[in-house]
Amino acid sequence: MTVDSAVPVRGIGSAFEPVGTDVGDRNVLGRVVFSDLGVQPAIADGVPTVIVPMGGGFQEVFTSERPVRTGVDGRLVYAEDGERLFCAARIDRRGVYRDTVRIAYDSAFELITRLGYPQVLRMWNLVGGIIDDNADGLEIYRDFCIGRAEAFDTWAGRVGRIPAATGIGTRGQDVYLYFLAGTPDAEPVHLENPHQTPAYEYPDEYGPKSPSFARATYVDGTLYVSGTASIIGDETVRHGDVLGQTEVTLANIADLIGAENLDRHGVSGGFTLADLDQVKVYVRDAADIPLVKARCEEAFSPDADVVYLNVDVCRPDLLVEIEGIVR
Numbered sequence: 001m002t003v004d005s006a007v008p009v010r011g012i013g014s015a016f017e018p019v020g021t022d023v024g025d026r027n028v029l030g031r032v033v034f035s036d037l038g039v040q041p042a043i044a045d046g047v048p049t050v051i052v053p054m055g056g057g058f059q060e061v062f063t064s065e066r067p068v069r070t071g072v073d074g075r076l077v078y079a080e081d082g083e084r085l086f087c088a089a090r091i092d093r094r095g096v097y098r099d100t101v102r103i104a105y106d107s108a109f110e111l112i113t114r115l116g117y118p119q120v121l122r123m124w125n126l127v128g129g130i131i132d133d134n135a136d137g138l139e140i141y142r143d144f145c146i147g148r149a150e151a152f153d154t155w156a157g158r159v160g161r162i163p164a165a166t167g168i169g170t171r172g173q174d175v176y177l178y179f180l181a182g183t184p185d186a187e188p189v190h191l192e193n194p195h196q197t198p199a200y201e202y203p204d205e206y207g208p209k210s211p212s213f214a215r216a217t218y219v220d221g222t223l224y225v226s227g228t229a230s231i232i233g234d235e236t237v238r239h240g241d242v243l244g245q246t247e248v249t250l251a252n253i254a255d256l257i258g259a260e261n262l263d264r265h266g267v268s269g270g271f272t273l274a275d276l277d278q279v280k281v282y283v284r285d286a287a288d289i290p291l292v293k294a295r296c297e298e299a300f301s302p303d304a305d306v307v308y309l310n311v312d313v314c315r316p317d318l319l320v321e322i323e324g325i326v327r
């Protein structure tokens, strides 16, 4: 690893830890508990806390070097440290998500711009029933993507460019959103993968509005890698072959974070899969987890935190998806 990998003096620290680990005297911006049942985001122990129905039995904690201030704004909970912000919301299960998703994103963008954090740095979208049909017969992920794209269109020029994200299924209903954002001087670099069509340019065969995310975002010496799957160009490859899909996914991430692609985006350095940490591996079929895990253990550092979550991916033909960070 390079100097860039040091714990940032500014920016957001993050860790996976056992559920219920004490906040202690840490400055915690947000806590996401991966559990069996989801709960409306709230301030708990003075910390914005989201309990998401993903299984897993761990918590993801975002920390700051600086004192934080927490708040509640409508249905959003948040914490800010003067440079970086965490916020979270839940959208309750409904027949059609489009308008409510747009409103939730609008509210989040309104909050972050009002508080002075217009740079969106990383977004997670946990979508219950992601590949099920909504009340109109449209796949819920496609329904979700419409509302999100409408909000990004409305706020173009006022919030920063579209950052890294994850859009993944859950083991429950409802939709959970959590975001990281920064002050205007945050200067994130959003990366694309030369082997993958930018998601915001996917053709309409994948839905009326393209998904709004970049393949990775580099900020504060941290590279946030979006949820990545077995997609080349815009097409799913290695249908029905979970190991093949894992291989393509790992190769996509390796190409994304490697020196050549970073250089193409004006970022110095270059990373390999062994540098990836806080890895979430999403596997559609529980029975596939041992196979996927065996392959991932070869690819990632033995020191990396890696969790395996049994949830649907955003296309019915995707069996596996992987995200992580490099510091």
Ligand SMILES: C=C(O[C@@H]1C=C(C(=O)O)C=C[C@H]1O)C(=O)O
Pocket: 125, 165, 166, 167, 168, 199, 211, 212, 213, 226, 227, 228, 229, 231, 314, 321
């Ligand atoms: C796997 C893909 O997309 C997924 C969906 C995302 C979203 O809609 O925010 C982001 C990354 C992935 O979790 C892909 O299109 O390659």
